Amino acid sequence: MATVPALSVRKTSRALVRFAWAVVGYNVLVVLWGALVRATGSGAGCGNHWPLCNGQVIPLSPRVDTVIEFTHRMMTGGSIFVVLGLLIWTFRATVKGQAARVFAVASTVLLINEAFLGALLVKLGYVTGNQSMGRVVVLSVHLSNTMLLLAALTLSARLLGTSQTWSALGLGGAKKIWAIVGLAATLVVGVSGSLAALGDTLFPASSLRAAFAQDFAEGAPWLLRLRGVHPVSAFVAAIFVLWLVGQARRSGASRLGGIVVALLAFQFSLGLADVLLLAPVWLQILHLLGADLYWVALVVLAAVVVWPSTDATLLRPSSN
Secondary structure: OOOOOOEEOOOOOHHHHHHHHHHHHHHHHHHHHHHHHHHOOOOOOOOOOOOOEOOEOOOOOOOHHHHHHHHHHHHHHHHHHHHHHHHHHHHHHOOOOEHHHHHHHHHHHHHHHHHHHHHHHHHOOOOOOOOOHHHHHHHHHHHHHHHHHHHHHHHHHHHHHHOOEHHHHOOOOHHHHHHHHHHHHHHHHHHHHHHHHHHHHHOOOOOHHHHHHHHHOOOOOHHHHHHHHHHHHHHHHHHHHHHHHHHHHHOOOHHHHHHHHHHHHHHHHHHHHHHHOOOOHHHHHHHHHHHHHHHHHHHHHHHHHHOOOOOOOEEOOOOO
16 A cells, blocks of 8 residues: 655744744734724724825824824734735745645735725724714624634744644544634624723713613613623633633643633733723723733634644655
8 A cells, every 4th residue: 555755844944933923913013003093083084085094195284093093004004014924934934735824825815804894994984983883793894804813823823833734733523613612702702892892982981880871771872782792702702711721731731721811810800990990091902902912822722722733844644
């Protein structure tokens, strides 16, 4: 019976792995600045022009909201360059079949979609004080895409470090299904949290009692009615995290599991502070930073559990 030749896997340079993680960090900063745009009501700072800002390539004598919005656009433009750089470098430094290539391509596609959705929000006027259901729908898709982009970039960096092949990963098995469902639940937490923050921005309350009254008032806007989804989905996702941490201990990744649990506890404390302090802008940004770090760590932990790496430099497919 003939043996299929071994599939050579090229070991990735440390410089590329560090660059991949730097790309993840940069995109987290882009997300945080985007939240600042939303929290300060600066989404219309460039009018309904895109990619121009108020009809200009570089705005002259800009207002504060124009500076905030234009800065976000420039940061997004920078993201395009670094992600494309990651894609090209990944293909040059790896061989056909390595899993990092798949996620580098996915990151690029998701980034293009990110730019399209951002432009759509501007052109449709779903910014500043817009309270329409259309804004809720498009923004939810936009936020989901953002989290998927961070996940794809994170997996690119992780798999560049392990040099695993796509065929060695596989997508079947109960453990992998659990991971996908749990990550999907966490994605719902992230999206619902951002929508809740938007509700806090558009419908500020003078007190905690007034905030609860807003949520349950007859004829309350959808954004306020949806705020309850966030804590419920967070509780469901936390159950998955506990399962994942238990699996991580069996896989020898208890330290990473501990980091995820610590970030989760930090997120719950920030969420409580958000409610008690009526969501000031600085706390919203800090809460989102914690959420992004938690999401990145959770994606890495899920990858460690369901796709354990090996030290082998040659991965042999099964014989015929």
